[in-house]
Amino acid sequence: MPQVKVFITLKPTLLDAQGRVIENALGALGYDNVKQVRMGKYIEMEVQGDTPRVEREVREMCDRLLANPVIEDYRFEVVE
Amino acid sequence: MPQVKVFITLKPTLLDAQGRVIENALGALGYDNVKQVRMGKYIEMEVQGDTPRVEREVREMCDRLLANPVIEDYRFEVVE
Numbered sequence: 001m002p003q004v005k006v007f008i009t010l011k012p013t014l015l016d017a018q019g020r021v022i023e024n025a026l027g028a029l030g031y032d033n034v035k036q037v038r039m040g041k042y043i044e045m046e047v048q049g050d051t052p053r054v055e056r057e058v059r060e061m062c063d064r065l066l067a068n069p070v071i072e073d074y075r076f077e078v079v080e
Numbered sequence: 081m082p083q084v085k086v087f088i089t090l091k092p093t094l095l096d097a098q099g100r101v102i103e104n105a106l107g108a109l110g111y112d113n114v115k116q117v118r119m120g121k122y123i124e125m126e127v128q129g130d131t132p133r134v135e136r137e138v139r140e141m142c143d144r145l146l147a148n149p150v151i152e153d154y155r156f157e158v159v160e
Contacts (some may be wrong), residue, residue: 001115003111005145007122008122009124011123013153019123019125022123022145023125024112024124025145026141029141029144029145031127031137031141033127033128033129034125034126034127034135034141035081035086035125035126035127035128036122036124036126037123037125038123038124038125039122039123040119040122040123040124041119041122042088042089042119042120042121042122043099043102043117043119043120044088044089044116044117044118044120045099045102045103045114045115045116045117046114046115046116047111047114047115048113048114048115048133049113050134052156057113058113061106061109061111061114063105064109065102065105065109066102067137070137
């Protein structure tokens with residue numbers, strides 16, 4: 001069954017508060033060479049169907065449920 | 081500056097409650113061909129340094145802060 005990996009990130013123009021917190025915490029641990037931390041979501045799932053159908057349906061799932069298209073971008077990979 | 085992508089997932093033996101909720105919600109929307117949904121975290125960041133140093137430091141950051149090694153697995157990619 002095709003394995004799908006979905007990556008959801010905040011749109012680049014939006015302030016990523018979680019990313020800032022992580023960046024500050026890493027700085028406090030001594031990692032001051034880390035910049036531009038962005039925190040997102042990662043979803044793995046198995047989707048039955050041929051690849052064109054899976055791609056079409058996963059795009060729909062992202063638009064309808066998994067991502068918020070107003071503030072988030074998404075991309076996904078289908079692995080046979 | 082090298083771009084790092086970190087993927088953090090619950091260990092496979094643990095029940096992923098968020099993943100189950102997403103699977104049920106997708107089923108309710110008519111996508112009953114989706115199984116084994118696992119929800120994780122995705123972190124993008126820029127880390128200054130040569131690749132061996134970046135890889136070593138990112139592994140440390142995951143062990144010390146980004147992931148909980150007791151219940152989570154992580155992997156990462158360094159893109160020059």
